[in-house]
Amino acid sequence: MRIELTINGERREADDVWEGESLLYALRERLGLPGSKNACEQGECGSCTVYLDDTPVCSCLVAAGQAHGRDVTTVEGLGSGEQLHPVQQAFLERGAVQCGFCTPGLIVSTHDLLERNPSPSDPEIREALAGNLCRCTGYEKIMEAVRSAAEVQR
Ligand code: FES
Numbered sequence: 001m002r003i004e005l006t007i008n009g010e011r012r013e014a015d016d017v018w019e020g021e022s023l024l025y026a027l028r029e030r031l032g033l034p035g036s037k038n039a040c041e042q043g044e045c046g047s048c049t050v051y052l053d054d055t056p057v058c059s060c061l062v063a064a065g066q067a068h069g070r071d072v073t074t075v076e077g078l079g080s081g082e083q084l085h086p087v088q089q090a091f092l093e094r095g096a097v098q099c100g101f102c103t104p105g106l107i108v109s110t111h112d113l114l115e116r117n118p119s120p121s122d123p124e125i126r127e128a129l130a131g132n133l134c135r136c137t138g139y140e141k142i143m144e145a146v147r148s149a150a151e152v153q154r
């Protein structure tokens with residue numbers, strides 16, 4: 001089937017999408033957007049997190065067909081042009097990126113948290129990022145990055 005959707009503000013389409021195909025697969029393999037990562041494909045790790053309309057979802061659990069006619073924002077769409085979004089910049093500056101597999105999902109989830117709550121407490125940050133697993137950083141650098149991004153955005 002063909003799907004038509006808006007991705008990062010741009011009208012896009014993909015052909016030959018099969019019914020069981022995930023949005024994550026379509027983004028990475030058909031639409032040239034490899035930012036969202038496939039680490040578990042089971043909804044467990046959050047590395048594939050994107051916005052579907054205004055809601056963060058695990059794109060590995062969403063059928064590509066369900067995104068037809070809707071708005072998707074991926075980690076590639078958060079900054080503007082070459083300019084990184086403050087959340088992306090904070091992750092870079094605070095050393096919150098090691099292998100980077102978890103990073104796109106963490107950045108989308110942090111972006112969503114700070115949209116809803118510009119001054120999150122540490123427990124609120126932990127709760128908001130509970131669905132995003134990182135195997136490398138021990139989370140402290142990630143916490144620092146989120147606090148720093150919140151400060152910059154305020
Ligand atoms: S790849 Fe989707 S949650 Fe892990």
Ligand code: FES
Pocket residue numbers: 096097098099100101102103133134135136137
């Ligand atoms: S930086 Fe490697 S999984 Fe998080």
